Amino acid sequence: MKILILNCGSSSIKYKLIEMIGEQTLSYGLMERIGMHDGLLYHHFQKDGELKEKKMVREIPDYNTGVKLIINTLIHSDYGVVSDTSEISAVGHRVVHGGEKFASSVLINSDVRQDIRDCIELAPLHNPHNLRGIKACEMLLSGIPQVAVFDTAFHQTMPKWAYIYGLPYLLYQKYDIRRYGFHGTSHRYVSERVSALIGQPIEELKIITCHLGNGCSIAAIEKGKSVDTSMGFTPLEGLVMGTRCGNIDPTVVFHLIGREGLSLGEVVTLLNKQSGLYGISGVSNDMREILQEIKENNSRASLALEIFCYQIRKYIASYAGVLNGADVIVFTAGIGENVPLVRQKCCEKLAFMGVNIDEEKNDAAIGKESIISRQSSKVKVFCIPTNEELIIARDTKKIVQSLKGE
Ligand code: ADP
Numbered sequence: 582m583k584i585l586i587l588n589c590g591s592s593s594i595k596y597k598l599i600e601m602i603g604e605q606t607l608s609y610g611l612m613e614r615i616g617m618h619d620g621l622l623y624h625h626f627q628k629d630g631e632l633k634e635k636k637m638v639r640e641i642p643d644y645n646t647g648v649k650l651i652i653n654t655l656i657h658s659d660y661g662v663v664s665d666t667s668e669i670s671a672v673g674h675r676v677v678h679g680g681e682k683f684a685s686s687v688l689i690n691s692d693v694r695q696d697i698r699d700c701i702e703l704a705p706l707h708n709p710h711n712l713r714g715i716k717a718c719e720m721l722l723s724g725i726p727q728v729a730v731f732d733t734a735f736h737q738t739m740p741k742w743a744y745i746y747g748l749p750y751l752l753y754q755k756y757d758i759r760r761y762g763f764h765g766t767s768h769r770y771v772s773e774r775v776s777a778l779i780g781q782p783i784e785e786l787k788i789i790t791c792h793l794g795n796g797c798s799i800a801a802i803e804k805g806k807s808v809d810t811s812m813g814f815t816p817l818e819g820l821v822m823g824t825r826c827g828n829i830d831p832t833v834v835f836h837l838i839g840r841e842g843l844s845l846g847e848v849v850t851l852l853n854k855q856s857g858l859y860g861i862s863g864v865s866n867d868m869r870e871i872l873q874e875i876k877e878n879n880s881r882a883s884l885a886l887e888i889f890c891y892q893i894r895k896y897i898a899s900y901a902g903v904l905n906g907a908d909v910i911v912f913t914a915g916i917g918e919n920v921p922l923v924r925q926k927c928c929e930k931l932a933f934m935g936v937n938i939d940e941e942k943n944d945a946a947i948g949k950e951s952i953i954s955r956q957s958s959k960v961k962v963f964c965i966p967t968n969e970e971l972i973i974a975r976d977t978k979k980i981v982q983s984l985k986g987e
Pocket residue numbers: 793794795796823866867868869870914915916919920
């Protein structure tokens with residue numbers, strides 16, 4: 582069974598075609614600059630046992646054209662990996678917001694499409710593009726089942742005291758204002774994976790997962806279920822991120838409007854796009870550049886790194902409080918997988934809860950599954966590359982098989 586995974590963003594589409602027998606990636610790629618005359622497609626494909634790349638520049642005015650180009654590329658005689666679209670058994674879509682409606686993945690039909698549309702208010706920057714990808718597939722791959730896998734779904738198990746804000750309760754009832762959490766598929770993947778790696782059932786484990794990419798979030802996971810996470814109503818809450826500010830006193834917003842004369846929209850942009858590592862350092866949102874600047878004695882870059890790691894450490898310690906201890910901590914995503922210095926700083930002063938990092942193992946763990954704690958460490962600490970597409974593919978397969986009564 583071959584499953585196509587689509588992740589549709591504001592002007593980009595990421596895709597992966599997975600052969601579920603052996604869970605092998607046949608092809609993956611990134612389309613950028615949708616809506617421009619010089620749209621780009623970076624297509625990677627397996628041919629004759631080798632991974633090859635094909636780059637294309639095309640006019641991609643809209644999502645339909647984009648998805649069509651991806652499908653035509655996948656069935657192309659030279660750089661395709663299937664001979665016909667009938668070889669694609671199903672499509673799995675990453676959908677950012679499922680509100681309170683979706684606690685798990687679901688087969689897409691007109692009711693589900695409407696529910697995703699109803700969540701646009703909660704995720705105006707994401708859900709409309711996810712819907713465009715779904716519509717394009719319905720048109721171009723008609724008759725092939727499509728499944729929605731939500732970023733928020735994994736966190737729907739949070740107890741009420743973790744997701745209700747200290748606001749008038751009426752606002753939750755009227756406008757669904759509450760904490761939702763994001764990066765659910767990633768937190769789910771690495772927690773399931775770490776349980777498999779240590780050979781202990783997830784039902785017996787207390788796990789803290791740290792997804793540190795451009796967006797960053799932490800989750801407290803008990804018996805395989807998310808019981809708290811750092812992102813909230815939107816992905817702005819929680820940790821300091823690449824360009825997002827994370828937690829701040831809400832009064833700062835009114836102060837900015839009054840003192841800087843900013844409009845509400847400008848404040849939203851400032852908090853989402855001009856803050857975080859970028860805003861503090863003044864140089865970049867990219868951790869590689871921050872590390873380079875630190876080498877060149879840029880004190881603001883050093884401060885950005887300190888703040889970034891300090892916030893993570895505070896969350897880890899507080900989630901140990903949520904879980905009444907922790908058995909495992911996992912670092913994942915671009916920074917979590919590749920930056921030993923960040924992992925080491927995040928775990929400093931956590932000896933009180935039984936965290937003891939092995940420096941050598943930590944330094945060697947770059948982009949690969951590894952344990953980075955000492956044998957004697959009460960809490961096992963891991964670096965695990967995330968694989969959100971695999972979770973989407975597995976959920977899609979399960980739903981399609983249940984459709985067929987298999
Ligand atoms: P996204 O949230 O966009 O999926 P990623 O998970 O790719 O982001 O993470 C992007 C972040 O990871 C950037 O700050 C980038 O600098 C950092 N990163 C990625 N690879 C490396 C690396 N090899 N060394 C240091 N930092 C890295």
